[in-house]
Amino acid sequence: MKPRKKGNRSPASFGGDDLLRLELRVARRADMLWRRAGYCRGRDLLHWLQAESEVLERYFQLEATMEALLAGEQ
Numbered sequence: 001m002k003p004r005k006k007g008n009r010s011p012a013s014f015g016g017d018d019l020l021r022l023e024l025r026v027a028r029r030a031d032m033l034w035r036r037a038g039y040c041r042g043r044d045l046l047h048w049l050q051a052e053s054e055v056l057e058r059y060f061q062l063e064a065t066m067e068a069l070l071a072g073e074q
Contacts, residue, residue: 029051030047030052
């Protein structure tokens with residue numbers, strides 16, 4: 001298996017560390033949403049899905065920006 005090159009990966013080619021970091025960000029954001037909603041019960045899935053949506057949207061925006069910047073350097 002070839003080692004992964006830095007700066008030469010697409011958003012779909014996550015490494016294990018990338019997935020863990022994203023999952024932790026989602027968990028922190030879901031917790032924040034839960035607290036903001038007054039610690040209400042029964043909405044954990046809604047908080048998780050909202051957090052996941054927000055975190056992944058930011059992630060893919062950053063990836064697109066980085067790809068555009070790297071394409072401009074070549």
